[in-house]
Amino acid sequence: MGPWFSWKALALGLLLTGTALAADRININTADASTLQEGLTNVGPRKAQAIVAYRRQHGPFIRVEDLTRVKGIGTATVERNRRRMTVGARLAPTETPPRRAVTTPVPRR
Incomplete structure (x- = not known):
């Protein structure tokens, strides 16, 4: 087993570690x-x-940065936990928003 094998093993290990870390993130929108x-x-x-x-x-x-709007949470706390948090996937709205009424000008006399 030459050096090529050890590089493959290292690359695979890093890839699997990155996937595991991404899966362990806390969704700040759904976590209790x-x-x-x-x-x-x-x-x-x-x-x-x-x-x-x-x-x-x-x-x-x-965004994760929006967490600073919570009283007691500052930018230092957000930065310390940035890699541990996610806001989850944002889904497209299912309904179209209601249209705003268009005002018609009143004729002047």
Whole structure:
């Protein structure tokens, strides 16, 4: 088994490790407070509850950076956990949004 085999094994190992890390990300739009607390650095019970409460009130996060809108979560916490978080796949809306009424000008006299 020459050096070619060891390079293949190394490449395969790195590929599998990257796939495993991507699968372990926490979806901040669907995770409960317990999962957020256990999986994110510097996120305790209060911050985890604040994330869930903010999400319920304001809807899902569009970007991971939007997490800084939650009281008690700063950019340092987001940067520390960036590789551990995801917002999930954004789906296209199923319905077309309602049209806005077009106003017609009133004739002047």
